[in-house]
Amino acid sequence: MDNILNYSLEELSNWMKENKESAFRSKQVFSWIYKGVWKFEDMKNLPKTTIEKLNNSFSIEKPKIVHKYESKLDKTTKFLFAFNDGNIIESVVMKYKHGNSICISTQVGCRMGCKFCASTLEGRIRNLTAGEMLAEVLLAQETIGERISNIVLMGSGEPLDNFDNVTKFIELVNADYGLNIGQRHITLSTCGLVPKIYELADKGYSITLAISLHASNDKRRREIMPIAKKYSIDEILKACDYYIEKTKRRITFEYSLVSGINDSVEDAIELSQLLKGRLCHVNLIPVNEIKENTLRRPSKKTIEEFERTLNKYKIEVTVRREMGSDIDAACGQLRRKYLEGRD
Structure with a gap:
């Protein structure tokens, strides 16, 4: 059925x-x-x-809410949803002055293997359909009793590894007969599947593309992101240039700061040289520490120095404000904790 x-x-x-x-x-x-x-x-x-x-x-497949967690710090709400086949995914609703944003999952698990991410530890179990992604938004909206106006495809999964379902979801959620959420209010985050970035650019969407870069050279990137062994930073940047040319949209480069790995002033200077002259913005993300690895967050002083260096070289930058830290709101953390407790 x-x-x-x-x-x-x-x-x-x-x-x-x-x-x-x-x-x-x-x-x-x-x-x-x-x-x-x-x-x-x-x-x-x-x-x-x-x-x-x-x-x-x-x-009309309605997921079951397995757990709902509300942050006492900033009203962030995290959901664990169960589908009919028993698979568990997570979604996070973040409340801002400009409206409610939801970070949704696009796959059950993930096969990209990034070392700082809890959602990839068991690999990819299956793709979500466009309707299952839509259900995340509908059920979250129903539960909080408020309209969701912004969507971020940055939860469990690599969106471009589920290309057809994700692009259909974008079109469904944007449709005027549905939720009518403008494409400019949708952000898609990818670790850099180069052929799919070109394919996405050719779709002509006006969504925001966010690239999980996390390093300023290939050697360092390969240490924390297996996908870097397949696609170089140079290949990713060429695909990004094509995307900018086709869509006229600014790209966000996400950069998880890891103590002693990619957080030096030299890293910041190298990153500045990579991005100089591009229509882009850098989102610095102090790494979320998970027990399965030894990656640690830099000191506040180190984070501020990295940001200052990028500003010095005229690179637009913000440091992501941590949301829902008291409810394990980072990607994959809560789902993993729940699965461990169920075993």
Whole structure:
């Protein structure tokens, strides 16, 4: 049985016509779904015969909330969602003055192997469908009782490793018949799958692309990111230049600062030289410490010196404000802790 959340308006309209229903019923169905209705029987303006056909062909797959954690520090809310097959993923809602942002997962686990990330420790179990990603947003929005206006594809998983489902999700969540979240309010984070960056650029979206760089040279990057053995920084930057040219959008380079690994002034100078003249912004992220490795966060003084050096070389930079630190809100931490406790 198909999950109707995977369907676009056009696809559902075609199904309606094939099943001797009026195409306008599709808009009625989606109107209910995007208001948070999860049962066809509760869609009051649908005839019983239409509801029966829908029930025979579709499900509306609502994940189960396994746990919900709320930060006492900044109102960040972290969800552990379970799908029908028992797989667990996590999503985080962050509240800002400009609106609510959600960081969603795109895969169950991840196969990229980045040393600083807890979500990659068991590898990738499976991809999420576009509808499952959409359900993360719908259920989180329903639970907090407020509209979500910004989406970050930066939770568990590598979005470009699940390209078709992720791009369909972007189109579904952007659609005016759905949540109507503008593409400029969507950020996609990738560790740098070069061919897919070109493919994404050719889609012509106006989303923000964020590149997980985390090092200023290939040698150091290979130490913490296995993907660096496949694609060099030079190849990634050429793909980024193409993306900027095609979309006219500024790229964010994410840089996790790890004590004694990539946090020196020399690293900052080298990073500045790499990015000089590009339409970009650097997001410095003091590394989230996890028990499975020895990577440690630099001192506040070191972080400030790194930021100062980038500013000196005219590179736009911010230091990410840590959200939900009291609820293990960083990527993959909570899911792993839950799975360890279940075993």
